[in-house]
Amino acid sequence: MQSVECKLAKIGDEYVGKMNVVANVEIGPMKCQPWLSRASSEEVSMLSLVTFPDPGVDGGHNYCRNPNRDPDGPWCYTGEATGKGLQYCQVPLCFEAYERSAVDGDPAVGYPECLQTEMGKEYVGTVRKTDTGKSCLNWSSMNSSLEIFRDFLGFDQKITYDGHFRFGKAALHQDFCRNPTLMKRPWCFVTHLGDWEHCEISYCPTNPSEINPAKGQNQ
Numbered sequence: 001m002q003s004v005e006c007k008l009a010k011i012g013d014e015y016v017g018k019m020n021v022v023a024n025v026e027i028g029p030m031k032c033q034p035w036l037s038r039a040s041s042e043e044v045s046m047l048s049l050v051t052f053p054d055p056g057v058d059g060g061h062n063y064c065r066n067p068n069r070d071p072d073g074p075w076c077y078t079g080e081a082t083g084k085g086l087q088y089c090q091v092p093l094c095f096e097a098y099e100r101s102a103v104d105g106d107p108a109v110g111y112p113e114c115l116q117t118e119m120g121k122e123y124v125g126t127v128r129k130t131d132t133g134k135s136c137l138n139w140s141s142m143n144s145s146l147e148i149f150r151d152f153l154g155f156d157q158k159i160t161y162d163g164h165f166r167f168g169k170a171a172l173h174q175d176f177c178r179n180p181t182l183m184k185r186p187w188c189f190v191t192h193l194g195d196w197e198h199c200e201i202s203y204c205p206t207n208p209s210e211i212n213p214a215k216g217q218n219q
Contacts, residue, residue, distance in 0.1 A: 005017040005018065005019060005091065005092075006091065006092050006093060006094035006096075006097045007073065007074065007091045007092070007093060007094065008093075008094055008116065008122070009093070010071070010072075010073055010093070011066060011069060011070070011071060011073060012066050012073045012074045012091055013053065013066045013067075013069050014053055015053065015064065015065065015066065015074050015091055016053045016054055016063075016065075017063065017064070017091065018063055019063060019064045019074075019089050019091055020032040020062045020063045020064065020076065022064070022076065022078060022087040022088065022089050022090070023090060024078075024087065030078040030079070030087060031062070031078065032062040032063065032064060032076035032077065032078060032087075032089075033062055033076065033077040033078060033079055034059055034060060034061055034062045035052075035057055035061055035062065035065070035076075035077075036057065036058070036059050036061070037059075037077075038077045051067040051068070052065055052067050053065070062076065063076070064076050064089035064091060070088075072088050073088060073089070073091065074088070074089045074091050075087060075088045075089060076089060094122075094124075095122060095124045095166060113125040113126065113127075114201065114202050114203055114204035115185070115186075115201050115202070115203045115204060116203075116204055118184065118185055119179060119182070119183070119184065119185060120179050120185050120186040120201065121179050123177070123178065123179065123186050123201065124166065124173075124176070124178075125176065125177070125201065126176055127176065127177045127186075127199050127200075127201050128174075128175045128176050128177065128188070129199070130177075130187075130188060130190060130197035130198065130199055130200075131197060131198050131199065131200045132197060134190045134197060135175070135190070136175040136176070136177060136188035136189065136190065136199075137175055137188065137189045137190065137191070137192065138171070138174055138175045139165065139170035139171070139173050139174070139175070139178065139180075139188075139189070140170045140171040141189075141192065142161075142170075142189050142192065142194075152194075153181055153183070153194075153196070154181035154182050154183065155180075155181055156181075164180035164181065165178070165180050175188065176188075177199035177201065183198070184198070185198050185199070185201070186198070186199045186201055187199060
């Protein structure tokens with residue numbers, strides 16, 4: 001089982017992982033500085049420590065964060081010697097990092113084997129059975145018969161069936177529970193006639209993106 005550190009969206013202001021190294025094409029890997037060592041800088045002086053998603057920031061805290069909700073995502077300071085100071089961290093998006101590992105047969109530990117929201121549009125885990133224990137069918141196997149249940153299940157007729165799924169291809173999601181439309185929670189088809197059922201998936205903890213860092217992530 002592979003562990004993945006990730007952010008839920010590009011802004012990543014909820015990220016509480018352990019990444020503390022940024023990549024620079026000119027200089028190479030650079031270690032982040034502790035946030036409190038830069039308390040006098042303009043950016044940090046305008047921030048309150050309560051804006052950090054962590055329960056507390058001590059002198060050793062040098063992990064990538066986004067306390068000012070920078071639209072480019074989590075960042076950190078890497079030192080005046082670089083001439084750049086602030087650097088952005090290459091924290092992957094959870095659904096991209098996890099789904100690729102799941103498709104490769106090596107699902108990650110932690111998010112997203114849980115729900116961030118009740119609707120679960122973000123869910124890309126590997127549950128493949130319904131509330132009643134029925135096995136899910138492959139999403140791609142339903143493509144040819146979609147028209148008979150499109151209106152009832154909320155598939156948008158303006159876009160293709162594949163277009164409802166992340167990465168634009170239903171086959172990538174195999175027979176995993178998903179919510180490609182706007183149902184109340186993740187679901188799947190259980191017959192080729194269009195019968196479907198919801199899936200039983202637990203909710204994530206308070207800080208769902210706080211999961212074990214990948215090997216070699218930190219230095």
